[in-house]
Amino acid sequence: xxxSNQTNFLPHKLTDSLIHQLLMKTTLHTGKFLxxxxxxxxxxxxxxxxxxxxxxxxxxxxxxxxLVEQYRIPVHTRTIELPAGIIGG
Numbered sequence: 001x002x003x004s005n006q007t008n009f010l011p012h013k014l015t016d017s018l019i020h021q022l023l024m025k026t027t028l029h030t031g032k033f034l035x036x037x038x039x040x041x042x043x044x045x046x047x048x049x050x051x052x053x054x055x056x057x058x059x060x061x062x063x064x065x066x067l068v069e070q071y072r073i074p075v076h077t078r079t080i081e082l083p084a085g086i087i088g089g
Contacts, residue, residue: 058083 028036028043035046058066068083 055082 023040025037025039028038030036030048033048035048037044037046060066066083067080069078069080071077072079
């Protein structure tokens, strides 16, 4: 009797219908500024009627990026992010 270390793996075949289901994007609701979207098992908000975007990044005198830590209810944890709406300087 011979023993082989080779393991046979059956590759997972993605059928056209499975790929379509995973990539299908459904708009659940659209408001004036936001749309609620479902894509696969993800749900998120998307901006509607956006024509552009801008960001102002806070940098210290030592040329270090300023980040803030805030508790976010949707993920039930603290997150580190760029601060919004800093005025002054």
